[in-house]
Amino acid sequence: MAKKEQFVSHITPRSEDFSRWYTDVILQTQMVDYGPVKGTMVIRPYGYGVWELIQKELDARFKSVGVENAYFPMLIPESFLQREAEHVEGFAPEVALVTYAGGENLAERLVVRPTSETMICEMFSRWVQSWRDLPMKVNQWCNVVRWEKSTRPFLRTSEFLWQEGHTIHETAEGAEEDALKMLEIYRELAEDVCAMPVFVGQKSESEKFAGAQSTYSMEAMMQDGKALQAGTTHNLGQHFAKVFNIQYLSKDGQLEYVHQTSWGVSTRLIGGIVMTHGDERGLALPPKVAPIQVVILPIAMHKEGVLEEARKLEDRLRKAGIRVKLDDREQSAGWKFNEWEMKGVPLRLEIGPRDLENGQATAVRRDTLEKFTLPLEGLEKAVLETLDKVQQGLYDRARTRRDERIFTVTNLEEMVEAVDVKQGFAKGMWCGDAACEAELKAKTGITTRNMPFEQEHLGDVCCHCGKPATRLMYFGKQY
Amino acid sequence: MAKKEQFVSHITPRSEDFSRWYTDVILQTQMVDYGPVKGTMVIRPYGYGVWELIQKELDARFKSVGVENAYFPMLIPESFLQREAEHVEGFAPEVALVTYAGGENLAERLVVRPTSETMICEMFSRWVQSWRDLPMKVNQWCNVVRWEKSTRPFLRTSEFLWQEGHTIHETAEGAEEDALKMLEIYRELAEDVCAMPVFVGQKSESEKFAGAQSTYSMEAMMQDGKALQAGTTHNLGQHFAKVFNIQYLSKDGQLEYVHQTSWGVSTRLIGGIVMTHGDERGLALPPKVAPIQVVILPIAMHKEGVLEEARKLEDRLRKAGIRVKLDDREQSAGWKFNEWEMKGVPLRLEIGPRDLENGQATAVRRDTLEKFTLPLEGLEKAVLETLDKVQQGLYDRARTRRDERIFTVTNLEEMVEAVDVKQGFAKGMWCGDAACEAELKAKTGITTRNMPFEQEHLGDVCCHCGKPATRLMYFGKQY
Numbered sequence: 001m002a003k004k005e006q007f008v009s010h011i012t013p014r015s016e017d018f019s020r021w022y023t024d025v026i027l028q029t030q031m032v033d034y035g036p037v038k039g040t041m042v043i044r045p046y047g048y049g050v051w052e053l054i055q056k057e058l059d060a061r062f063k064s065v066g067v068e069n070a071y072f073p074m075l076i077p078e079s080f081l082q083r084e085a086e087h088v089e090g091f092a093p094e095v096a097l098v099t100y101a102g103g104e105n106l107a108e109r110l111v112v113r114p115t116s117e118t119m120i121c122e123m124f125s126r127w128v129q130s131w132r133d134l135p136m137k138v139n140q141w142c143n144v145v146r147w148e149k150s151t152r153p154f155l156r157t158s159e160f161l162w163q164e165g166h167t168i169h170e171t172a173e174g175a176e177e178d179a180l181k182m183l184e185i186y187r188e189l190a191e192d193v194c195a196m197p198v199f200v201g202q203k204s205e206s207e208k209f210a211g212a213q214s215t216y217s218m219e220a221m222m223q224d225g226k227a228l229q230a231g232t233t234h235n236l237g238q239h240f241a242k243v244f245n246i247q248y249l250s251k252d253g254q255l256e257y258v259h260q261t262s263w264g265v266s267t268r269l270i271g272g273i274v275m276t277h278g279d280e281r282g283l284a285l286p287p288k289v290a291p292i293q294v295v296i297l298p299i300a301m302h303k304e305g306v307l308e309e310a311r312k313l314e315d316r317l318r319k320a321g322i323r324v325k326l327d328d329r330e331q332s333a334g335w336k337f338n339e340w341e342m343k344g345v346p347l348r349l350e351i352g353p354r355d356l357e358n359g360q361a362t363a364v365r366r367d368t369l370e371k372f373t374l375p376l377e378g379l380e381k382a383v384l385e386t387l388d389k390v391q392q393g394l395y396d397r398a399r400t401r402r403d404e405r406i407f408t409v410t411n412l413e414e415m416v417e418a419v420d421v422k423q424g425f426a427k428g429m430w431c432g433d434a435a436c437e438a439e440l441k442a443k444t445g446i447t448t449r450n451m452p453f454e455q456e457h458l459g460d461v462c463c464h465c466g467k468p469a470t471r472l473m474y475f476g477k478q479y
Numbered sequence: 480m481a482k483k484e485q486f487v488s489h490i491t492p493r494s495e496d497f498s499r500w501y502t503d504v505i506l507q508t509q510m511v512d513y514g515p516v517k518g519t520m521v522i523r524p525y526g527y528g529v530w531e532l533i534q535k536e537l538d539a540r541f542k543s544v545g546v547e548n549a550y551f552p553m554l555i556p557e558s559f560l561q562r563e564a565e566h567v568e569g570f571a572p573e574v575a576l577v578t579y580a581g582g583e584n585l586a587e588r589l590v591v592r593p594t595s596e597t598m599i600c601e602m603f604s605r606w607v608q609s610w611r612d613l614p615m616k617v618n619q620w621c622n623v624v625r626w627e628k629s630t631r632p633f634l635r636t637s638e639f640l641w642q643e644g645h646t647i648h649e650t651a652e653g654a655e656e657d658a659l660k661m662l663e664i665y666r667e668l669a670e671d672v673c674a675m676p677v678f679v680g681q682k683s684e685s686e687k688f689a690g691a692q693s694t695y696s697m698e699a700m701m702q703d704g705k706a707l708q709a710g711t712t713h714n715l716g717q718h719f720a721k722v723f724n725i726q727y728l729s730k731d732g733q734l735e736y737v738h739q740t741s742w743g744v745s746t747r748l749i750g751g752i753v754m755t756h757g758d759e760r761g762l763a764l765p766p767k768v769a770p771i772q773v774v775i776l777p778i779a780m781h782k783e784g785v786l787e788e789a790r791k792l793e794d795r796l797r798k799a800g801i802r803v804k805l806d807d808r809e810q811s812a813g814w815k816f817n818e819w820e821m822k823g824v825p826l827r828l829e830i831g832p833r834d835l836e837n838g839q840a841t842a843v844r845r846d847t848l849e850k851f852t853l854p855l856e857g858l859e860k861a862v863l864e865t866l867d868k869v870q871q872g873l874y875d876r877a878r879t880r881r882d883e884r885i886f887t888v889t890n891l892e893e894m895v896e897a898v899d900v901k902q903g904f905a906k907g908m909w910c911g912d913a914a915c916e917a918e919l920k921a922k923t924g925i926t927t928r929n930m931p932f933e934q935e936h937l938g939d940v941c942c943h944c945g946k947p948a949t950r951l952m953y954f955g956k957q958y
Contacts, residue, residue, distance in 0.1 A: 035552040036559070036601055037589060045547035045617065052548060068524035069531060073514040073638055074622055075575070080515070096554070096580035098591065101637075102626030103572055110516060112577065112591075122515050138524065143553055143622065147581030158580075159552055 009342055011282055018224040018275075023152070025274055029283050029343050032153045039151040039158035043267065046343065047154075049291025050270050051161065055141065057193050057288070058163065058265070061185045067137040067165055072119050074142070075110035080118035083243045087117065090210020094146040096158075112145040117211065117236070117262055120166045121244035128258065130249040131170055135178070139165040144266075154271030155228075155479050162266035168246060168258040172237070175259035179235040182263040183216045186231040194269060195286035195395035196220050196276045197402050198230060199474055201450035206434045209262075213237030219449040219474060221402045222275035225423030227449050227476035230272050233263035271479075276398050277367075283344025284366050286394050287387040293323045294383060295340045296361075299333055299352030310351050313361065313379065320380035322387070341366065346390045347383065349374075367393045409463050409475075412444075419446050419476055428463030430473035436465040440475075449474040488821055490761055497703040497754075502631070504753055508762050508822050511632040518630040518637035522746065525822065526633075528770030529749050530640065534620065536672050536767070537642065537744070540664045546616040546644055551598050553621070554589035559597035562722045566596065569689020573625040575637075591624040596690065596715070596741055599645045600723035607737065609728040610649055614657070618644040623745075633750030634707075634958050641745035647725060647737040651716070654738035658714040661742040662695045665710040673748060674765035674874040675699050675755045676881050677709060678953055680929035685913045688741075692716030698928040698953060700881045701754040704902030706928050706955035709751050712742035750958075755877050756846075762823025763845050765873050766866040773803045773862060774824045775840075776815050778831030780807060789830050792840065792858065799859035801866070820845065825869045826862065828853075846872045888942050888954075891919075898925050898955055907942030909952035915944040919954075928953040 011028060012020040026032045031047030034040070043051065059069070075098055082088045091114045098110040113119065120138070128136060141163045151157050165182060169175045183200055190198045198218035208215035212234040220228045240246070241257040250256045277284040287293050294317060298310040310326055317324040325345075327336050333350070340348055350362040360373040363383075367390050374382045405424025409415045418426040430436075430448065441447050451471045462469040490507060491499040505511045510526030513519070522530065538548070554577055561567045570593045577589040592598065599617070607615060624638045633639075644661060648654045662679055669677045677697035687694035691713040699707045719725070720736040729735045756763040766772050773796060777789040789805055796803040804824075806815050812829070819827055829841040839852040842862075846869050853861045884903025888894045897905040909915075909927065920926050930950045941948040 033602065033605070036556060036598070037552060037554055040552040040554065042552065042602055043550040045549050048549045049547070051550075068528070070524050070527045071522040071530075071622075071640060073516060073519040073521065074624075075516055075519065075638065077515060093582055096577045096589075098575045099578045100588075101575035101624075102628065109579075110575075119515070123512065123521055126512070143550075145554075145580075149581065159554065161550060 009282065009338060011280070011342070013280060014223065014278070021278070022271075022275060025278050025282050026153055026271075031270065031274075034153070037158070039148060041153040041157045043161070046291060047270055050273065050285070050289050051267055053289045053291070054189070054193070054269060055163075058185070058189055061188070062139050062165065065137075065181060065185070067139045067167075069140065070138045071140050071142065072116050072123065074113050076113055076116070076119045078109045078111055080122060081111050083118065084211045084240055087211035091115070091146075094148065096145045096147050113142075114144055114146045115262075115264070116140070116164055117166070117240055118244070121240045121246060124166075124168055124258070125244050125246045128168065128246060128248050131251050134248060134258065135167055135169045135174060137165070137167040137178075139163055152271075154267055154274070156268075160267050162264050164262060164264040167261045168241070169260070170248070170250070170256070170258070172259045175235050175237070175261050179214070179216060179233045179261045179263065182261070183218065183231070183233045186218050186233070186263075186265055189265070190218055190220065190230055190269075191395065193286070193288045194273050194276070195288075195391055195398060196230070196272055197395065197399045199450060199452050201452040201474070203232070203450050204432070204434070204437055204448045204473070206437055207448060209234045211236065211239055213239060217450050219476075220272055220276065221405060221425060221476070222272070222479065223278070223401065224275070225405055225419070225425075225476070227425065227478045228268070228272045228275070229449075229478065230269060231263075231265040234261060236260040236262060277394050278344070281338075282342030284394065285344040285346060287346045287391045290344070290346050291323060292325045292343070292345050293387055294325070294347045294349060295345045296324060296326045296349045296351065297333060297336050297340075298326070298328060299350050299355070301328060303353045305356055306351065306353060309356055313349065313351065313376070316380060317383060320384065322380070322383060347386055349383075365390055365393070367397065408458060410459060412464055415446060415463060415475060416444055419444070424476070425449065426463070426475040427458075428473060428475065429459050429461065429469035430471055431462035431465055431467040431469050432471060433462075433465065433467065436462060436467070440464050445477055446475050447478050449476050449478070488761070488817060490759070490821070492759060493702065493757070500757070501750075501754060504757050504761050505632055505750075510749065510753075513632070516637070518627060520632040520636045522640070525770060526749055529752065529764070529768050530746055532768045532770070533668070533672070533748060534642075537664070537668055540667070541618050541644065544660060544664070546618045546646075548619065549617045550619050550621065551595050551602065553592050555592055555595070555598045557588045557590050559601060560590050562597065563690045563719055566690035570594070570625075573627060575624045575626050592621075593623055593625045594741075594743070595619070595643055596645070596719055597723070600719045600725060603645075603647055603737070604723050604725045607647065607725060607727050610730050613727060613737065614646055614648045614653060616644070616646040616657075618642055631750075633746055633753070635747075639746050641743050643741060643743040646740045647720070648739070649727070649729070649735070649737070651738045654714050654716070654740050658693070658695060658712045658740045658742065661740070662697065662710070662712045665697050665712070665742070665744055668744070669697055669699065669709055669748075670874065672765070672767045673752050673755075674767075674870055674877060675709070675751055676874065676878045678929060678931050680931035680953070682711070682929050683911070683913070683916055683927045683952070685916055686927060688713045690715065690718055692718060696929050698955075699751055699755065700884060700904060700955070701751070701958065702757075702880065703754070704884055704898070704904075704955070706904065706957045707747070707751045707754070708928075708957065709748060710742075710744040713740060715739040715741060756873050757823070760817075761821030763873065764823040764825060766825045766870045769823070769825050770802060771804045771822070771824050772801055772866055773826045773828060774819045775803065775805045775828045775830065776812060776819075777805070777807060778812055778829050778834070782832045784835055785830065785832060788835055792828070792830065792855070795859060796862060799863065801859070801862060826865055828862075844869055844872070846876065887937060889938060891943055894925060894942060894954060895923055898923075903955070904928065905942070905954040906937075907952060907954065908938050908940065908948035909950055910941035910944055910946045910948050911950060912941075912944065912946065915941060915946070919943050924956055925954050926957050928955050928957070
């Protein structure tokens with residue numbers, strides 16, 4: 001029982017070992033736990049609460065652009081996966097197979113979905129008949145399984161949660177437009193909701209999704225300078241449509257293949273939020289994804305009026321739509337400060353006898369640890385404004401931190417220094433050659449991240465191989 | 480393209496073949512489709528929309544009683560399932576197994592969860608330490624796999640969606656209380672949201688969940704008189720706690736086993752809604768679970784002002800929080816009437832030149848097909864009131880229909896007549912003997928449904944075997 005009576009944080013300092021810091025934070029805040037099968041995770045309520053908020057934000061945005069939710073079977077005939085050559089090559093090493101069910105071995109093995117293009121293509125091919133049925137836009141919130149060798153909770157696990165959207169269109173332009181539109185929704189989610197700045201752009205040929213015509217991504221920089229691919233959208237062209245025979249009768253009465261997209265973000269975003277904002281004290285959650293936005297701590301709780309006033313405040317803030325928690329446990333104030341700071345609650349309100357006398361609450365922002373008072377009168381508005389400031393403050397801090405670690409490079413030596421020594425991203429001109437990219441990765445572990453939509457001309461030769469360069473690329477080491 | 484130009488419904492009459500009627504309705508309304516693997520289903524947007532509304536209603540109720548959402552891994556070591564003897568016996572015949580993953584055969588086979596008691600028990604045993612940690616209440620929204628031989632979309636499929644809640648408590652009373660509380664939430668969902676009357680009560684020993692101490696259920700009667708078990712809650716006692724060693728340090732400093740519950744409802748509810756309210760024209764959806772509550776049909780759409788006014792109306796209703804759709808497709812009004820009636824939209828509003836002149840809309844309720852006019856001024860309020868009436872109307876109709884088919888019986892002959900001839904439930908005294916129940920089922924296909932909480936004393940002997948009877952039981956044939 002001692003564990004309840006004193007607060008002991010065992011978080012490894014960020015500077016000492018970022019990777020252990022991350023694991024300590026996510027386990028000790030009870031966001032996640034390891035599952036019994038190697039490589040799996042249990043998303044505990046505090047972590048799942050973040051996911052629910054992400055879902056709510058994204059789901060509303062999807063619906064606003066005409067996407068409808070649906071649910072497709074998880075078990076995919078192995079033969080489906082094999083139809084698209086690049087697709088099977090990309091996913092085969094990671095698949096999990098159901099071979100036995102209902103008391104007998106199955107005639108055809110079933111793949112536990114690593115992604116659902118093949119399943120959804122099969123259904124699209126049954127559903128679409130004429131141009132009137134297009135575009136068709138569906139999304140599903142579900143689990144997927146990719147059997148990874150090296151795993152870490154949220155970032156890479158054998159099973160994870162995500163959403164996968166799939167659209168089909170009459171024209172190539174329609175598909176391209178949606179691939180970009182969904183990426184913009186992801187960017188908005190990352191930056192405006194998760195307060196995590198990202199670069200949006202196109203992946204190289206080697207790094208694109210297995211079976212795609214082109215893949216777009218958003219890339220965030222974690223505090224150790226590593227890149228997190230935080231969401232991708234794919235223009236699948238007609239690759240899958242031809243394999244799965246998704247044809248429609250055009251306005252001209254011709255049978256045509258559809259043009260297609262798919263796009264997804266996953267619970268990996270939670271890991272991104274942790275590694276973007278956390279500090280020595282633990283988590284720091286942006287208010288928009290914080291399951292608890294405000295914690296109210298009664299000081300000298302048993303003094304007359306304190307707890308009553310704290311309860312009133314809780315009630316008022318809840319009615320104002322704020323996710324608030326009153327901590328009336330029998331623990332010392334110091335213990336509670338530490339715990340809620342570790343858990344990253346954006347704003348702490350303390351209310352004690354002196355605060356009551358002065359008609360105020362003492363507030364502490366999680367991002368700056370700045371302490372100030374707020375009058376009880378009109379507190380709702382002040383709290384909402386403060387939460388906005390915390391949201392913006394976290395974004396600005398992350399943005400500054402990231403921008404300081406973007407280094408323009410013109411040769412390999414500079415690139416290695418930028419990525420390995422200064423721990424950031426290298427920004428340089430690139431030739432576009434897959435062989436150059438492969439060699440770079442093999443030699444240094446550095447990978448191409450994406451070619452930003454906002455291109456700049458920094459020179460004429462590739463910063464790695466020296467051959468003529470045609471585009472600007474971000475380089476980094478990836479999670 | 481002809482399919483777009485005339486409306487052809489191919490719904491088998493209910494009276495002719497209820498089972499084919501059901502399949503026709505769910506397929507033609509595009510609620511669902513068959514998946515490529517036998518026994519699986521694709522939940523299409525119109526069906527998934529119903530599920531989303533059910534989720535929203537339930538989720539808010541769960542949270543209001545302190546339940547938090549989480550997510551547990553889907554793949555369970557086979558050895559976990561084997562620990563609780565009754566549990567494995569109940570589920571072993573239906574499990575699907577992953578035997579190969581990441582390029583190799585697995586050392587231990589993994590069960591695709593048919594339910595997650597064993598997985599969650601393992602985690603509870605790690606998380607709970609003292610009485611301070613109790614109660615612990617988690618829920619997950621997820622997919623489960625049960626490999627069934629005979630399947631039907633929504634009612635019984637190899638994979639389905641559900642929620643499963645799991646709670647642990649210090650006392651037996653705490654667990655019992657929650658098992659009943661969650662059943663009450665389910666009853667509220669069924670009756671007040673899905674407009675589907677249910678009997679709540681306790682299942683017999685033979686019919687309870689594999690591993691439970693007692694199981695409670697809600698049982699609904701479909702229009703063919705068959706019973707649908709629409710939701711269950713289980714008091715698991717300490718069965719799983721002892722097997723998974725879920726112990727806590729009590730206030731007295733003793734190590735004690737927790738008392739446990741689990742409870743779930745699934746996408747089966749959607750099938751229940753269809754079979755409770757549908758008619759010869761197709762679906763009839765209760766407004767609270769209707770993805771589209773109101774459809775607006777402009778009549779003589781191209782006459783001046785009609786479409787503009789229809790759009791204004793759509794906008795007004797949407798702002799009032801009503802799920803509304805304007806159907807401005809180039810189809811005849813008759814075609815649209817038929818389609819939206821088939822799709823079960825609770826209220827249709829027609830607006831044509833004459834309606835405009837009179838400052839009104841013509842309204843048609845889906846439940847009664849009653850036609851009336853509503854003034855455009857204050858339409859929002861009138862529509863909301865009408866939707867309430869439709870909700871209540873559907874419930875009342877279903878309730879009357881069900882109540883007329885409950886027959887009190889005192890012997891086997893009467894029971895068979897009640898269930899097989901009159902197609903309803905038999906209500907009679909029962910001895911409580913598993914052998915009597917098994918014999919009844921073998922001979923007649925009739926099963927015990929539940930022992931209602933509102934017991935009545937109808938006599939002293941079992942209506943099947945004639946031995947002394949101790950409780951009132953509902954009997955019927957089940958889906």
